Amino acid sequence: MREISTDEILGPLNEQQRAAVTQIDGPLLILAGPGSGKTRVITHRIANIIAHGVPSFNVIALTFTNKAAEEMRVRLKRLVPDNRTWTGTFHRFCSRLLREHASLVGLKPNFTIYDMGDSKKVMKQAIANVEVDLRHYSPDMLINQISNVKSSGITAADFQPRPGHSLDAIVAKVYPEYQKLLKMANGVDFDDLLLHAVDLLTNSPEIRKALDLKCTYMMVDEYQDTNLAQYKLIRLLNHSVQNLAVTGDPDQSIYGWRGANIRNILEFEKDYPAVNVVRLEQNYRSTKSILRVADQLISNNRQRKEKKLVTNNAEGEPARLVTFPSPQDEGFDIADSIALAVQKGERRPRDFAILYRANYLSRSLEHSLRSVGVPYQVVNGHEFYQRKEIKDVMGYLHLLNNPDDNVALERVINVPPRKIGKVTLTRLRNFAQDSNISMLEAARNAEQIDSISKSPTGKIASFVSMYDRLASVPTEEVELVLKAILEETGYRDWLTDDGSEEGFERARNVDELVVAAQEYDRDHPDPTESGGLEGYLEQASLVSDTDIWESEADFVTLMTLHGAKGLEFPCVYIVGLEDGILPHERSSGDDDEIEEERRLLFVGITRAQEQLQISRCMNRFRKGSYWPAIASRFLMELPREEMQIFEPASSHHFDEEALADSIADLDPWMHDGLPSYDINDDVGPSIEIHDPPEDGDGSLGDVVRESIAVAQSESGTTGDFSNSGEGATGKTAAAFPRIVTAAQIEAEQAAMQAHVRLHPESYKVDMEVEHPEYGIGVIVEITGKGTKRTATVDFERLGKKRFRLAFCNLRVN
DNA sequence: TATTCGCAAGTTTTT
DNA sequence: CTTGCGAATA
Numbered sequence A: 001m002r003e004i005s006t007d008e009i010l011g012p013l014n015e016q017q018r019a020a021v022t023q024i025d026g027p028l029l030i031l032a033g034p035g036s037g038k039t040r041v042i043t044h045r046i047a048n049i050i051a052h053g054v055p056s057f058n059v060i061a062l063t064f065t066n067k068a069a070e071e072m073r074v075r076l077k078r079l080v081p082d083n084r085t086w087t088g089t090f091h092r093f094c095s096r097l098l099r100e101h102a103s104l105v106g107l108k109p110n111f112t113i114y115d116m117g118d119s120k121k122v123m124k125q126a127i128a129n130v131e132v133d134l135r136h137y138s139p140d141m142l143i144n145q146i147s148n149v150k151s152s153g154i155t156a157a158d159f160q161p162r163p164g165h166s167l168d169a170i171v172a173k174v175y176p177e178y179q180k181l182l183k184m185a186n187g188v189d190f191d192d193l194l195l196h197a198v199d200l201l202t203n204s205p206e207i208r209k210a211l212d213l214k215c216t217y218m219m220v221d222e223y224q225d226t227n228l229a230q231y232k233l234i235r236l237l238n239h240s241v242q243n244l245a246v247t248g249d250p251d252q253s254i255y256g257w258r259g260a261n262i263r264n265i266l267e268f269e270k271d272y273p274a275v276n277v278v279r280l281e282q283n284y285r286s287t288k289s290i291l292r293v294a295d296q297l298i299s300n301n302r303q304r305k306e307k308k309l310v311t312n313n314a315e316g317e318p319a320r321l322v323t324f325p326s327p328q329d330e331g332f333d334i335a336d337s338i339a340l341a342v343q344k345g346e347r348r349p350r351d352f353a354i355l356y357r358a359n360y361l362s363r364s365l366e367h368s369l370r371s372v373g374v375p376y377q378v379v380n381g382h383e384f385y386q387r388k389e390i391k392d393v394m395g396y397l398h399l400l401n402n403p404d405d406n407v408a409l410e411r412v413i414n415v416p417p418r419k420i421g422k423v424t425l426t427r428l429r430n431f432a433q434d435s436n437i438s439m440l441e442a443a444r445n446a447e448q449i450d451s452i453s454k455s456p457t458g459k460i461a462s463f464v465s466m467y468d469r470l471a472s473v474p475t476e477e478v479e480l481v482l483k484a485i486l487e488e489t490g491y492r493d494w495l496t497d498d499g500s501e502e503g504f505e506r507a508r509n510v511d512e513l514v515v516a517a518q519e520y521d522r523d524h525p526d527p528t529e530s531g532g533l534e535g536y537l538e539q540a541s542l543v544s545d546t547d548i549w550e551s552e553a554d555f556v557t558l559m560t561l562h563g564a565k566g567l568e569f570p571c572v573y574i575v576g577l578e579d580g581i582l583p584h585e586r587s588s589g590d591d592d593e594i595e596e597e598r599r600l601l602f603v604g605i606t607r608a609q610e611q612l613q614i615s616r617c618m619n620r621f622r623k624g625s626y627w628p629a630i631a632s633r634f635l636m637e638l639p640r641e642e643m644q645i646f647e648p649a650s651s652h653h654f655d656e657e658a659l660a661d662s663i664a665d666l667d668p669w670m671h672d673g674l675p676s677y678d679i680n681d682d683v684g685p686s687i688e689i690h691d692p693p694e695d696g697d698g699s700l701g702d703v704v705r706e707s708i709a710v711a712q713s714e715s716g717t718t719g720d721f722s723n724s725g726e727g728a729t730g731k732t733a734a735a736f737p738r739i740v741t742a743a744q745i746e747a748e749q750a751a752m753q754a755h756v757r758l759h760p761e762s763y764k765v766d767m768e769v770e771h772p773e774y775g776i777g778v779i780v781e782i783t784g785k786g787t788k789r790t791a792t793v794d795f796e797r798l799g800k801k802r803f804r805l806a807f808c809n810l811r812v813n
Numbered sequence B: 001t002a003t004t005c006g007c008a009a010g011t012t013t014t015t
Numbered sequence C: 001c002t003t004g005c006g007a008a009t010a
Helices: A006-010 A015-022 A038-051 A066-079 A090-100 A116-130 A139-151 A166-184 A190-203 A205-214 A228-237 A288-298 A327-343 A359-372 A382-386 A388-401 A406-412 A422-435 A439-444 A454-471 A478-489 A491-496 A501-523 A532-542 A591-605 A633-637 A656-671 A679-683 A699-718 A730-734 A742-754
Strands: A028-032 A059-063 A086-089 A217-220 A244-248 A276-280 A320-324 A352-356 A376-378 A556-560 A569-574 A608-617 A619-622 A625-628 A644-646 A738-740 A768-771 A775-783 A790-795 A799-804
Touching (some): A006 A015, A015 A038, A015 A276, A028 A038, A038 A059, A038 A217, A038 A244, A086 A090, A090 A190, A090 A228, A090 A532, A116 A166, A139 A166, A139 A190, A217 A228, A320 A327, A352 A359, A359 A376, A388 A454, A388 A478, A388 A491, A388 A532, A406 A422, A406 A439, A454 A478, A478 A491, A478 A501, A478 A532, A591 A633
Parallel strands (some): A028 A276, A059 A086, A059 A217, A320 A608, A320 A644, A352 A556, A352 A569
Antiparallel strands (some): A768 A775, A775 A790
16 A cells, blocks of 8 residues: 555644544544535545554445545545445444344345335325324324434334324334334335434444444544434444544534434534534635625524634625526526526536525526527436336336335336236235235236136236346346336337327437436446345435536536535526525424525525625515515625615516416426526516626527537546545436537527417417327317417318317427 | 225435 | 326127
8 A cells, every 4th residue: 555645644634634534533523614624624634644554444434425435435545545444324234234143133234225205105005005094194194203213313113202292102103013014115215214224233242342443533523413323323333442533513404394303413522521622704705795795694594513614715706696587587697697607608507506495496597598509407306216107117127126116026027017907906915915925926826816707816916027027137237227117018119109298208208218228337337246136226215316416517507405415616606596495385384494505505505605695576476476585584694785686676567467378378388498488578677797798690509509519528547536446426326417408408499499389379370380299280169368279270180179279289380 | 806096294414 | 288087888
């Protein structure tokens, strides 16, 4: 191993950072403000520990996201090229541990990790099985409650309902049943990964001790986000030796709703009395003015460890506080200003991030960015894996890897349709549960099940034999397994059978999955080292949304405030600062929850390096129509006197009722990404915030696209991230963000020019129109208005059909 | 008994 | 818009 010089490790550090890095033994609490070089401290500290003779494989670093783990791994490798330090997420750590000792917690090593949707199905089944009265609670509330119990490290056997607590009483019944079903399916949910690991280490002292001795130096990142189960896990692994260093920032604790316990960090000093506390307060990220905004906001929180934020960075521009009439204005204004900055050559798309409280808020922003021609990526990780076609194909993979996976079997047994229906399935399920075998096993013996009549038996038998043919395919290369599935089941052909555009879209997604599998195989050639089917499935289950973010590519980033934690951008827009959105209406209960929402905004603000704009709208689309929106209370907690404030001009002829009407009529247009006409025109001019771009001569978009093309070709050569090591995230995950490239936008616009879809009022009788399915026809009658405006079209081949013009896909040549 | 169609309801954050 | 659920239909 190469000798690392002390200079190399300590040189680039400030005094506080150095204090954290040079402490090797004993407990250490690093309170790290945003942008304070936390990752640098962790990696340099590990390097220092190794430099002092500790074998690198005795050091382990736990993070929350794969992205953070990956970054740590890469940066550590730069300092200590051939280290064998394990870096990864809690969940991955536990998953590894459980696969090794599965039988000790009643699992088999090939267990399935269920996502939320699948867990929900199991939960519904459990609820049905125990016949509880759910009149006063929804399944979602129950899922939540059980998740909370699990996050506290309480197993089904240990659970004690509080007397007189009706939800607890239900949990006491459903929780054990839910666990029973999971166990039968050889599956775990996310909470189980932690819970079972804690269970394992608690009940197997030898394993606990061995692991404790192996992990002699432990680092935990984002400690403020740990829940009780994670806390227990950490304690179990720091029993014999307490060389534990945790980093965190109570002001950035934003996962309380998930069971994260801010107490863990606030009381770390009580848990480990010998602790040394280091504060990293020097900020290297943001301008002074941005930092003051963050500081003043967070000072409204009572539950916190007082912490200063100081920086030597420039004063910078004042932050901007803007009020827009509507989300359309908000979107177009942001898109325009980004396009302008890119056009002038001041910025590149990747310098910008637009952050919001909830995913649905990205819609109008996407629409605007498209119209203006700015490439963007929406970081919404599970979206891809949540698609039906992807879940179906993954279902087959899961069933092959884990034949007990009943959820997967129920998902795929009749997809594509094999004429095996609900009733048959229920009988199969009941038989399996009664005989304590898997549903696949039950299917093998279908002819012995009295309740199942003759005709479905044959269908089931042919499904089973198809499964057996697939099961004979070697699982070392995921790509081959995937292709065999598509071939054998005819799934892909079934998608495109009806010739619809949607079908082709789905088939493309499936193809993308095959490409991802290819890449996975390439990056994980060794089946024993997380390669092969099992490794692939595990990784697919444990990717999160920020993991999927492409930092190298030149796109504007759209993501939730939660997703943005740990990242930084030169220019940040935070949108939707409205009561009910931020703070969110479903969390505006007590002070604690308001404080968490405030921290969420604090996280958003502190992502910004140079420019920050916070905005809100006076109207927001909710429950089918536009409603006046109230400004977020947080806006009054900002240092308004030093910010640039923009309100709509008073002369602006703004008629709320007319706006609501006009936009309600237009709503279908908002979602479908077809900017046939500019909603702005109906609303009136947007407020003047900066110089409006030159009138529409089309040159703006072109210039933007051109500079984007250049940027992309540059990043293509420089941005090759050669990730060796374990490659937890790897490129597989990187293939899935919803990216809209300049080329795509161009193609779309070209297509739109060829076939133009019109405003509902613009269609006239006798017009010739084209429909994607029915072909060419002539409008013979038009009635109604607004969204009810309906045309009757006489098609050459199929005769007359009626269409609601606002929704249909009729185009004029 | 499976499939398809129509209608109603609903949209926080995520490992 | 999307998803899920129930009723009609083949």
